[in-house]
Amino acid sequence: MTPSTQPSSAPGVNRRDFVKAGLLVGGGIMLGAPAFLRAQTPKADALQVAIVGLGVQGRVLLDAMLGIPGLNFRAVCDIWSFSRTYGQNRLGKAGFKVEAYSDIEDMLAKEKNLDAVIIATPDFWHAPHTTLCLKAGINVYCEKMMSNTIEGARSMVHAMKESGKLCQIGHQRRSNPRYRFALDTLIKKARLPGRLTNANAQWNRAVTPDSGWPKNSELSPDVLKKYGFKDMHQFRNWRWFRDLSGGPISDLGAHQLDIFNWYFQTSPKSVMASGGADYYKGREWYDNVMAIFEYETPEGNVRAFYQVLTTTSAGGGYFEQFMGDEGSVKISENPSISKVYREDRAPDWEKWVDLNYIKKSAAAAAPPAAGKVDVRETAPLVAYEIPIVLDKPLHQPHLENFFSAVRGQGTLNCDAAHAFISEAAIFQVNPAVASRSTYDFKPSDFVA
Amino acid sequence: MKKLFLLIPFFAAALTVRADEALTPLKVEFPPPVLTGTPVPAKLGNLEAPNTKLPPVMVPAGVTNLAKGKKVTSSDPAPVIGDLTLITDGDKESEEGYFVELDRGRQWVQIDLGASAELYAIAVWHYHSQARAYLGMIVQVSDDPEFKKDVKTLFNNDDTNSAGFGVGTSPSYLEKNTGRVIPANKAVARYVRLYSSGNTANELNHYIEVEVFGRPRP
Numbered sequence: 021m022t023p024s025t026q027p028s029s030a031p032g033v034n035r036r037d038f039v040k041a042g043l044l045v046g047g048g049i050m051l052g053a054p055a056f057l058r059a060q061t062p063k064a065d066a067l068q069v070a071i072v073g074l075g076v077q078g079r080v081l082l083d084a085m086l087g088i089p090g091l092n093f094r095a096v097c098d099i100w101s102f103s104r105t106y107g108q109n110r111l112g113k114a115g116f117k118v119e120a121y122s123d124i125e126d127m128l129a130k131e132k133n134l135d136a137v138i139i140a141t142p143d144f145w146h147a148p149h150t151t152l153c154l155k156a157g158i159n160v161y162c163e164k165m166m167s168n169t170i171e172g173a174r175s176m177v178h179a180m181k182e183s184g185k186l187c188q189i190g191h192q193r194r195s196n197p198r199y200r201f202a203l204d205t206l207i208k209k210a211r212l213p214g215r216l217t218n219a220n221a222q223w224n225r226a227v228t229p230d231s232g233w234p235k236n237s238e239l240s241p242d243v244l245k246k247y248g249f250k251d252m253h254q255f256r257n258w259r260w261f262r263d264l265s266g267g268p269i270s271d272l273g274a275h276q277l278d279i280f281n282w283y284f285q286t287s288p289k290s291v292m293a294s295g296g297a298d299y300y301k302g303r304e305w306y307d308n309v310m311a312i313f314e315y316e317t318p319e320g321n322v323r324a325f326y327q328v329l330t331t332t333s334a335g336g337g338y339f340e341q342f343m344g345d346e347g348s349v350k351i352s353e354n355p356s357i358s359k360v361y362r363e364d365r366a367p368d369w370e371k372w373v374d375l376n377y378i379k380k381s382a383a384a385a386a387p388p389a390a391g392k393v394d395v396r397e398t399a400p401l402v403a404y405e406i407p408i409v410l411d412k413p414l415h416q417p418h419l420e421n422f423f424s425a426v427r428g429q430g431t432l433n434c435d436a437a438h439a440f441i442s443e444a445a446i447f448q449v450n451p452a453v454a455s456r457s458t459y460d461f462k463p464s465d466f467v468a
Numbered sequence: 469m470k471k472l473f474l475l476i477p478f479f480a481a482a483l484t485v486r487a488d489e490a491l492t493p494l495k496v497e498f499p500p501p502v503l504t505g506t507p508v509p510a511k512l513g514n515l516e517a518p519n520t521k522l523p524p525v526m527v528p529a530g531v532t533n534l535a536k537g538k539k540v541t542s543s544d545p546a547p548v549i550g551d552l553t554l555i556t557d558g559d560k561e562s563e564e565g566y567f568v569e570l571d572r573g574r575q576w577v578q579i580d581l582g583a584s585a586e587l588y589a590i591a592v593w594h595y596h597s598q599a600r601a602y603l604g605m606i607v608q609v610s611d612d613p614e615f616k617k618d619v620k621t622l623f624n625n626d627d628t629n630s631a632g633f634g635v636g637t638s639p640s641y642l643e644k645n646t647g648r649v650i651p652a653n654k655a656v657a658r659y660v661r662l663y664s665s666g667n668t669a670n671e672l673n674h675y676i677e678v679e680v681f682g683r684p685r686p
Contacts, residue, residue, distance in 0.1 A: 076504075083670045102549070102564065109548045113571045228504050234565020256564075333503075354509045413670070 066092035067135040067423060072124050072149055074103035077163055078140035081190075082107065084416040085138070086114050088423060095131045097121040099247050100255075102237040124149055134158050136426055138419075140190075142258040143265045144248065147172030150436075154183040161422045163190040164278070165270045166439055168263070170447045173440050177468035180436045188422040188432045189439035191278045195418035198358060198408040202351050203283055206406070207342065210372050212360060214346025216317065219280055219324035221340035223272040226333040227299075231256040260303040267305025268328045269295070269449045272338075277449075278434075279340045279351075280313060280324050281442040288313040288324075288445050290460045293452040299331045307331060311449050351406070353414050361401035369404070378404040440468045493524035494531065494589055494649065494681055499560040501645040502597045510601055510668035514627045516639035518599075525589040525651050527681065533558075534581045535660070535680035542577045544570040548672065552577065560647070560677045562597035572671040574604060574631060578661040579678060584611050587652035587682035590622060590660060594643050594667070595674040601640040602673070604630055604665030607650055609657035620657065623650045631663060643667075647677075656685060 069091050071078055075098070085091060093116040096107030104120045111118045121127035128134075137153045139146060139162040147167040153160045160180075166173035166189055180187040193199045206212050233256050241251075248264070249255040258264040259271050266274075281287060295309035307330045315322040329335075339352035346366035350359045360378050362369055372378050381403040410417070424430040444466045452459045540552040550568035555577055559566055570577070587609060594602050607623040608615060624636030641648060660680050664673045 083672075106549045106569075109546075113548060226501075226503055229500065229502060231504075232561075232563045232565075234563075237565060356509065356511070 063090065066090050067426060068133055069093050069136050070095040070127060070131060070134050071107060071138045072097040073139060073141035074098045074107035081138055081140055081415055082110060084413040084419055087412060087416055088420055093118050094134065095119045095121060095127050097124050097127045099243060100239060124152060128152060128156050139163065143168040147175050150176045150187060151179040154179040154185050154187060157185060159186040159426045161188045164274045165266055166443055168265050170444065173443055174468045177436045177440050186425050186432060187436040189434050189436055191275060191434045191439060192415045192418035193275060193279055194282060194433040195421045197410055198406055199351060201408045202349050202406060205377055206349055206360060210377055212347045213342055213344030213349055215319050216322055216342055216344045218322060218343045219341060221276040222327045222335060223276060223338040224329045224333055224335045227331050260305050262304045266450060268330050269309045270446060273326060273328045274443060274446050276340050277326060277446050278442045281445060283342055284315050284317055284322060286315055286317060287441060287466050288315050288461060290314045290458050291448055291452050292458040293449050295453040306453055309449065309453060358406045360404040360406060376407060379407045381405050437468060441466045489528040491526035491528055494527045496591050496649055498646050502562045503599060504597050512601060512640045514625055514640050515601060516641040518642055525649055527588045530683045531588050531681050533679040534585055534682050535579050535678055538582060539580045540577055542570060543575045555675045555678050560593050562676060567595055567674050567676045570673040572666060574663060574665040575673045576661050576663045577675055578659055579680060581658050581680060584656055584658040585682040585684055587655045587657060587680060589652050589681040590650045591647055591679040592662060593647035593676040595676060596643045596645050598669055599642045600667045600669040601642055602664045602667045604663060606631060606633055606663040608661045609655050611658050613659055615661055620655050622652055
C-alpha cells in the first residue's frame with residue numbers, strides 16, 4: 021500500500037479523458053447526471069459498508085458514496101439519535117435498509133462480514149474507532165485529521181500494519197483529478213513554475229456562530245459523559261475544544277498543509293507560527309493561525325506560508341499556490357480559483373496550450389488605458405486555466421480510490437502511513453504558536 | 469363566459485376601492501447570517517451575481533404572513549429529516565432541527581392558506597448555512613389544490629424546462645440569510661406550491677421557512 025505515483029489522474033480515467041472533458045465544458049465544474057441516477061442497485065458482489073458518524077462530514081461522504089456503484093450500505097452508527105435517524109432515512113430513500121446503532125462496538129458485534137467502515141466521528145474518536153475496525157478485520161476510510169494527538173495517529177498506522185487491512189485517510193485532494201494533474205503534469209512534467217521557491221496557502225472563513233441543536237433532541241448527560249463530552253454545547257462544537265480536536269489549523273489547515281508536503285514530496289525542516297484565541301468567547305482553540313514552513317528540496321530551499329482565519333472571508337477564500345521563478349500554479353477545490361500564471365522570463369508556453377495542458381484564460385486582464393500606466397508597477401501576470409473538470413462530488417474520487425483498493429484493483433492514494441508523515445508536521449503548529457518559537461523537526465517526528 | 473361576467477364586476481369593485489392605497493416596502497425579518505462548511509463550487513448559466521440588490525416589494529397596509537402555522541403538504545410526505553410543519557413555524561434559523569430535507573429529484577411543498585387571498589410576496593429560505601443554489605425552482609399559486617387549472621407561475625429558474633412548465637427566465641441565486649422575496653403581483657390564490665430539483669451542493673431539497681405575504685380578499 022503505497023500512494024500512487026502514476027501519472028493518471030484518477031482510477032479508471034486517464035489524463036486525456038479529463039483534458040477532453042475540461043475542454044468540453046470550458047473549464048468550469050460540470051454538473052453531470054444526478055448521483056442517484058448513476059448509482060446502481062447493489063449486486064451480489066457489492067461491498068458491505070457501514071458509516072460511523074453522521075454529522076456534517078459524514079453526510080458529505082454519504083452523498084458522495086451514493087454515486088458509487090457496487091456498494092451495499094448495511095448500518096449507520098452515531099451516538100445522537102438525530103444523526104442516526106438522518107442516516108437511516110437518507111439511505112432508506114436510496115433503497116438501502118440499514119440498521120442503526122448508537123455504539124460502534126455493538127455494531128461491530130452484530131454486523132458481520134463488513135468490508136468497509138467509513139469513520140467521520142470527532143477527531144478524538146478517530147483513533148479508537150479506526151483501531152477497533154481494523155482489528156475486527158474491516159477496511160477503514162477515516163476522515164482527517166487522523167487524531168487529535170500524534171500518539172493517536174501513530175496507533176492508527178500500527179493498527180493498519182498489524183491488521184493487514186486498508187486504512188485510507190480523508191485527504192480527498194490527493195484523489196482530485198485537478199490536483200493530480202497539476203502536480204504530475206504541470207509541475208513535474210511540464211515544469212511550468214520552473215524552480216519552485218515558495219508556496220502560499222490559506223483558508224479564510226467568515227465569522228460563524230456556535231452550532232446549536234434542536235431542543236427536543238438533546239443527548240442525556242450520561243451519554244455525553246460516556247462519550248467524552250462535557251455537555252451538549254461541547255458535543256456540537258467539539259472542533260473548538262483542546263481535548264477533542266486540534267482547532268482550525270488541524271480542521272481546515274490539515275487539507276492544505278498536506279498539499280504542501282505532497283507537492284514538495286518531502287517533509288518540512290522547521291515551522292514557526294503565530295496565532296491566538298482572539299475573537300470568539302468560549303472557544304479554546306486559536307481562531308487565527310499564521311505559519312511558515314521551511315522545506316529542503318532537491319532544487320533548493322522553499323519557504324511556505326499558510327494562514328487559517330476564521331473571522332474574515334476576505335483574501336480569496338481557500339487555495340494553495342506554488343510559486344517558482346518561471347510561473348506559479350494556484351489550485352483549489354474551487355475551479356474558478358485555480359489558475360496558472362506565467363512569469364515574463366519563462367519560455368514560451370504555447371506548446372503546453374497546444375497539448376491542452378493549460379488553456380488561455382478568457383478572463384485575462386484588460387490592458388490599461390493609454391496614459392494610465394504607472395511604470396513602477398509590475399505588469400499583471402498572464403493567467404491560464406487548468407482544463408480539468410471534476411464532474412462528481414469533491415470527496416467521491418477519494419472514496420472511489422478506497423473502494424477500488426478494497427476490491428484489490430489499485431492502491432490507496434493516502435493510506436494512514438503516508439498521511440501520518442504529512443500530518444506529523446501539522447501536529448507541531450499549535451505547539452509552535454504556544455511556545456512562540458521555531459520548531460526544528462527531527463527525523464523521528466515523521467516515524468510512526 | 470358566464471363565469472367571466474360574474475367575476476368582472478367583483479374585481480372592478482375591488483380595484484376601485486384599493487386603487488389609491490398608500491404602499492410601503494415590505495419588511496421581512498431575516499435571521500442572522502450563518503455560513504459554515506466547505507463551499508461547493510457552482511457554475512450555472514443563469515446564476516445571479518452574489519449580493520444582487522432586488523427592488524423592494526411594495527405592499528399596502530394590512531399585509532401579513534398568511535402562511536404562519538398553516539398546513540403544508542409535499543410530494544415527499546416522509547422527509548429525510550425534519551417535518552413539514554417546520555416550513556411554516558416562523559423559525560428561520562439554519563441550524564440542525566430547523567429545516568426539513570426532502571428526497572432527491574424534483575420535489576414540491578404546498579401551503580394551504582385556508583382561504584383565497586390577495587398575495588404580494590412569497591419569501592423562501594431553503595438552506596442558508598452554505599452558499600448553494602437550488603435548481604429547478606418554481607413557485608406557483610392557484611386556487612386549485614391539484615394545481616391543474618388557473619395556475620400562476622411567480623418564479624421559474626428551470627432554464628432547461630425539465631419540469632415541463634416552460635423555460636424559466638428567473639435567475640438561480642446563492643442562498644443566504646435573506647432568502648428570496650418573490651413578488652406575487654397581487655395574485656389571488658389559496659394554495660402556494662414550490663418546486664425544486666436539488667441544489668449545487670447535493671441532490672436533496674430543503675426548506676427552512678416559507679412566508680406568504682398577503683391579505684384576505686376584500
